[in-house]
Amino acid sequence: MSGWTIGTALKEGKRKLREAYDEVSFDAQILLATVLGVDRAHIIAHPEKPISDEQVVAYANLIQRRVNGEPYAYLVGHREFYGRDFIVTPDVLVPRPETEHLVEHAIMMVEGFYKDPAEVRAVDVGTGSGIIAISFALRFPTATVYATDISPEALAVAKCNAELHGVKNIQFLEGHLLEPLYENNIKVDLILCNPPYLPSDLVPQLPFSRFEPEIALDGGTDGLLYYHLLFKQVHLVGVPPIRMFLEIGSTQSQAVLRIAHQHLSIMLQEVIRDYAGHDRVVRLSAK
Known part of the structure; x- marks a missing residue:
């Protein structure tokens, strides 16, 4: 010994x-x-x-x-999110508690606007470890849920998490943003998304960027690239009124709203703050 x-x-x-x-x-x-x-x-x-x-x-x-400086979640291989434990590897972003606001408000919206959750057709865009899609699907097991990601490694982690939690109502699709949906003629009425939203020049300055996948962090020059790309695709898959819940950086709400109005006919908009009082989620309805 x-x-x-x-x-x-x-x-x-x-x-x-x-x-x-x-x-x-x-x-x-x-x-x-x-x-x-x-x-x-x-x-x-x-x-x-x-x-x-x-x-x-x-x-x-x-x-x-x-x-x-390696994130604690990568060392132990898991992280708690929305009251459940999820497998986490360096192929996916470490879940942040701020993202729970997106899940929570999407759930409240469905409970308030849908008579039958089985009518819901939702997609989690850029699913990563699958925390958003799985948390949502567990709350509404009769809903139809899709989860997309461009990374096959991330999708493998998400599928493991779905199996871990016994989720049966998610279809995982490899591809960029909404492309797998419109390429397969899939329509949805709810879009959930936590896109990369850090400006490119900021990413190397952050200590966690040495360990987390750059593709999940880098949002282009101003951090807004993926909002532009996503909003351009919405009309190809969205059934009006298409509802969206998007995580944002704390200073990006007005810019994201402007981009949304450039590409979509917005009926409702709301900025949701996190527990620290920072803008964190943009809620939209478009026709």
């Missing part, structure tokens, strides 16, 4: 993490629990238990990756 115990490994993990972070206990505990295949409570309750040389090395590797 190595002579290491849970307690001594935890102490060393915290010491190393303090090189980069102020709050270290939780990360140190969860990363060790991941290596040992136990829960956090076990780590806290059994500091005297010995661990092997291989486990010490694996733990040290995870700690160093965290010190280097």
Whole structure:
């Protein structure tokens, strides 16, 4: 045996993490629990238990990756979103809690406007890990839901998450934005989308951009490229009144609304703020 115990490994993990972070206990505990295949409570309750040389090395590797700035979700392989646990890999964006506002308001809209959720035909554009489509489909298991992504690797993760949560009413389609729908003559009345919306020159400056897929972050020169592209395609798949919920950057609401009016006949528009008071979701209805 190595002579290491849970307690001594935890102490060393915290010491190393303090090189980069102020709050270290939780990360140190969860990363060790991941290596040992136990829960956090076990780590806290059994500091005297010995661990092997291989486990010490694996733990040290995870700690160093965290010190280097790698997102916690990639280290443990999962992330909580809207009350459920989702598989996360470096092929997909790490789920953000702000995106829950999009899901929550889309659900409220369906509950308020549709007599029968089975009438809903929705698409999650750029689904990534599938968190939006799956959360929505679980709430409305009789709805018809599509999920598109240009990345086959991301779609593979989304399909794993759908299987994990027992979702049966999502069809996953590979392709760019709404292309897989209009190429297959599929019509929808609800579009959900969290597109890349960071300006290109900002992406390299952000610490997480070294680890997350650039294709999921880079929104072009001004961060608005994918709103232009998406709105141009809406008429090819949308059944009026087509309803949309789009995540946005905190300073982009007015620009996104202007782009929407350039391409669509807008009947209703609303800017939804997150818990921090920042603009986060644009809701639209178009005829």
